[in-house]
Amino acid sequence: DQQVKQNSPSLSVQEGRISILNCDYTNSMFDYFLWYKKYPAEGPTFLISISSIKDKNEDGRFTVFLNKSAKHLSLHIVPSQPGDSAVYFCATASSGGSYIPTFGRGTSLIVHP
Amino acid sequence: EAQVTQNPRYLITVTGKKLTVTCSQNMNHEYMSWYRQDPGLGLRQIYYSMNVEVTDKGDVPEGYKVSRKEKRNFPLILESPSPNQTSLYFCASSLLPGAGEQFFGPGTRLTVL
DSSP states (O other): OOSEEOOOSEEEEETTSOEEEEEEEOOTTOOEEEEEEEOTTSOOEEEEEEETTOSEEEETTEEEEEETTTTEEEEEESSOOGGGOEEEEEEEEOTTSOOOOEEOOOEEEEEEO | OOOEEEEOSEEEEOTTOOEEEEEEESSOOSEEEEEEEETTTEEEEEEEEEETTEEEEOSOOTTOEEOOSSSSBOOEEESSOOGGGOEEEEEEEESSSTTSOOEEOOOEEEEEO
């Protein structure tokens, strides 16, 4: 059973608008959450992360929100740019010693000019 | 330039013919891992290594072997490849395990006929 779910396989957004990518998890032991971005023919690259002691982390146009009670996190991209078109993976981990990060299946974001 | 390199990038082989995919990182990271990416399944960890001579199974280790004789190298070995191992493979390294940001290689697309 999936411990990390990205329920939207794809998302299409107009340039300049907000992109919101969602991720749900089931294991309350996860206390660290990361987003990776992947372009075709390249490996994933780290984008932004958040620990469970926070509910928001911002880095330029990218903000991650964490709702621990709902076991839900989201990535907001504002404003969206065509270069943001990529597959975004949500990943969760436990800082308590688990060495196996769990990845979601990814959401393909397309930003239209 | 800090990077993770993988070779080969593309490989077509036949069932049962042993192969090795090499992975090397130049960031002096202790933690390295191998993932496979399959359509609709996201990234699944095959094996990971905490340091030289320390390796352990991830979520999908069957049919794979790894070794970590040097800190920088972490080869993935398929002793007897089968068609269900046709996939896109990524090597990754990080300074910290689990919750640490991972740096991924460019990927190796393997086809087993």
